[in-house]
Amino acid sequence: MGSARFRLGAACGLAGPVAFTAAWVAGTLRQAGYSVTEEHLSGLAAPDARNPEIMIAGFLTLGACTFAFASALEEALGGRGRAGMGPALMRAAGIGTVAAGLLRRDRMLLHPPGGVTGQSWHNHAHDLASGVLYASLLVAPLLLARRFRGDPEWEALRAPAVATTIGSAMLLGLFWSQTMAQWGGVLQRVIATFPLGMMAALAVKLLSREPQAAGPANGRTAS
Secondary structure (H helix, E strand, C coil): CCHHHHHHHHHHHHHHHHHHHHHHHHHCCCCCCCCCCCCCCCHCCCCCCCHHHHHHHHHEEEHHHHHHHHHHHHCCCCCCHHCCCCCHHHHHHHHHHHHHCCCCCCCCCCCCCCCCCCCCHHHHHHHHHHHHHHHHHHHHHHHHHHHHHCCCCCHHHHHHHHHHHHHHHHHHHHHHCCCCHHHHHHHHHHHHHHHHHHHHHHHHHHHHCCCCHHCCCCCCCCC
16 A cells, blocks of 8 residues: 555545534434434434435445545554454444445434334345444454554554443443433434544544554564
């Protein structure tokens, strides 16, 4: 990967989270009768949402940027043999994000006034893609933290990576337990922000490297 391509991939680690966050904020502001505390992000891309293309673009941009960023991170960590599985799981998260954006939910609201009479195949596929996405984003930071251990260049990001996994796991437990269903929309947005913040921190690290260091790390094997 050339220097310019490497830096473009690294910049994607900032561009993706910014684009996705801007999309759900803009999409939320465009809706009528939409509760940010209860409704999930995916509903903003549903056919009955106002301007669903905003949220679809957010999903697709984040997915493509995550995939590109993962490749740059893998190179910076020494290539596939030395980087561990963290970047690979980030690529899986990127694919899952694109799939979640294309395979849209049937309705914007989780509990529409007329009730739910059935779900389409793409609604079920969206849920499956979202599951892959959540699982990948939960485990990837932990694997990256393992890779960072004992590496002076990356050690400072080890604790934030572990905290990302722990925080995400705790919030996902609350989210799936439905004990705070009335705050499900807020929980989901915070859950999304944790790994996106970690990605942005990694991107800043890559972009701040000296030009001669903006490539594979040397002499470091994955533990």
